[in-house]
Amino acid sequence: MPTSLSVVVPAHENGAALDATLDSLTRQTLPRDDFEVVVGDDGSAVPLRPIVEKYADRLTVDYVRSEHNRGRSANRNAAAARARADTLLFLDADTVAHPRLLERHRDFHAARAGRPGVLLGARHDLDWAGADALRRGEPVEPAMLDAERGDPRLEDTSHPQRMRDFPSAPWVLGLTHNASVDHESFRRVGGFDEAMVKWGFEDLEFFYRVFHLHGAPPELFRLDVDALSYHLPHFRRTTNGLASMDNMKYLLRKHLRYDVEVLYAINTFGRHLGRIRLYGDAIDAYRRGGLGRPAALPAAVRDELATARALVVGNGVSALTLGAGSHTFDHAAPPDDTNSHLLGTVLQQFKTGSLDLIVNVDLWRCLLPEDLPAFLTRGLLKADRIELVATHSDLDQRALLPVPFVADLDYVVDMLTPHFTLTATTHPTATVLTLR
Structure with missing residues (x-):
């Protein structure tokens, strides 16, 4: 029977955790001949090959090593390049698989009959007692899995509304553990983006591209709470948080879209899902309502825009005559070098003082009430003034x-x-709030 699943395990140092992970793969309900394991060693000071070779008699296992630490993306790509199956399961080297984990992943993809798909499994974050039990080969008891040791994504999405939001941006929960x-x-x-060598967000960015590759269909991703794994305690440097912000800024430069932009705010997984869904609906609603x-x-504003360095936000504004160095956020026009599908809550692509005005x-x-201040305060660092234009309309707020x-x-x-410093001016077509 051909191999149905390739388990890709990226590793760097921490051989004891990798040992526990590989041991868990020997106790799967999925028959051994139905899957293979590829371990990527990203320049560990002490090569991990001896740990991998321990399992050669119980697993179909391969080992790929880089002599230098190249980062998580490059390591996953190198290991995946050896994979032979039609389905790739990414499992972190410090993540112990429940006995039915591989079967859950295999069955999901088999049911799709060749159609693309992503299955996101759950992960319990264990402490010392749970880790010790697993390393002794004992089951994890309920007392080891209370609310402090759960998958934070599941806590954040426990409200029914959050799972209704999930199809709008499932990649937000796309962690490759x-x-x-x-x-x-x-x-x-093209696999993971190897330009992202620091810690964090490289997995979300990968799943973001998979989601949009297929046209963002709502059924492409599934979150399976029964595809269980257990995350072992490990040392995490406090500098990882700063590194992840560098990756977040890279993400914003690479994907000039509102659904990445909202991640810049500090929020839970669930609130990110909700905000992406809400803003997607808002962009559609204000276009349908004839606004922007x-x-x-x-x-007078139109005349000034013809010569000013400006950022103009609205539907159809990319067709305006604008001064050199101007940019638009026009969701009704295709994105290009001067037009992005953003909201304006971050504005990192503009240098301080680089704009004359924002319209x-x-x-x-x-x-949202918390995002309007971000747009205004950051905007006035980039431009001399902001013009908030409110088109005169009989649109019913409650209907939206x-x-x-x-x-x-x-x-x-x-x-x-x-x-x-605010001035409100009423014109025949709109009211304009000028802020300085």
Whole structure:
């Protein structure tokens, strides 16, 4: 029978944890001949080959070593290059597999009959007692798996709304400690991005590309709480958090889209899912409602834009005559070098003082209350002033729910006046709030 699953295990140092992981793969309900294991050794000071070879009589196992530490992405890619099966299961070297784990992943992909797919398994974060039990070959008891030792993604998505949000951005939960993908999708997106050599987000970025490769279908990903694994305690440097922010900034430069932009805020997995879904709905709603159109711009603003260095946000604004060095966030036009599908809550691609003004036609009215201040405060670091344009419309705020939408401009003026120099001007087509 041909191999149905390739288990890719990236490793660096920590041979004791790798030993426990490989041992767990010898106790799977999936027959040995149905899967192979490929271990990638990313320049460990003491090569991990002896640990891998211990299992050669019980597993179909291969070993790939880099003499130098190249990073998690390159290590996964090197190991996956040796994989022969149509399905790749990525399992971290400090993650012990439940006996049915491989069977769950195999069955998910087999049921898809060759169609692309991603299965995200669950992982319990064990402490010392759970780790010791597994290394002794004993089962993990319920007392070792209380709320402090659960998968944080499952806690964050326990509210029913969060699982309804999941199809909008399943890649947000795409951690590769226990996740499988069809080999063809892996090949088509080019594997993991090897430019991401630091810790964090390289797995989300990979699954983001897989999701959009296939047109973001809602059924491509599944989160399986019964595809269980157990994460062993390991030493994590405090500098990893800073490194992950460098990777986050790289992500924002690479993918100039709102669904990556929202990750920049400190939030739970569940709230990231909800915000991506909400903003996707908001972009559709304000387009359908006829908002964001350049026709709403007063003539004086339009004339200034023709020569200014500006960022203009709205539907169809990329067709405006704009000064050199200008950029648009126009979701109604294809993205290119000067047009991005962003919200404007980060603005990292613009240097301080690089813009004369920012003009936002209506999209600002769909920002959540915590995101509007981010747009304004960061925007005024990049530009001399901001023009918030509110098109005159009879759009019913309640009909747009749950999409957020500013209808009462007086409320916003009262809220912002203590913090900015603000002028409100009413024109035939729109009201403009000027902030400095």
